[in-house]
Amino acid sequence: MSGWTEFVGALAAVLTTVSFVPQAWHTFRTRDVRGISLGMYSVFACGVALWLLYGILLGAWPIVVANGITLALAVAILVMKLRYR
Numbered sequence: 001m002s003g004w005t006e007f008v009g010a011l012a013a014v015l016t017t018v019s020f021v022p023q024a025w026h027t028f029r030t031r032d033v034r035g036i037s038l039g040m041y042s043v044f045a046c047g048v049a050l051w052l053l054y055g056i057l058l059g060a061w062p063i064v065v066a067n068g069i070t071l072a073l074a075v076a077i078l079v080m081k082l083r084y085r
Helices: 003-030 038-058 063-082
Strands: none
Touching: 003 063, 038 063
């Protein structure tokens, strides 16, 4: 891959991961999970896990790192949804 392609992939990974952080931080801080859909986050976490696997299979580290972080945050929110509902 070219340097430009790697840059675009890395930037996309950073932006999508960073965009998820405010929701996770709010949920961690307030423990308010009323607005969290268990079904949506479950499907989302499965999709992110598959993106992570895809990145691993391709050896695309921006995809691996971003989806590893996002999966950890999504699973943490799912655990809180189950625990605090």
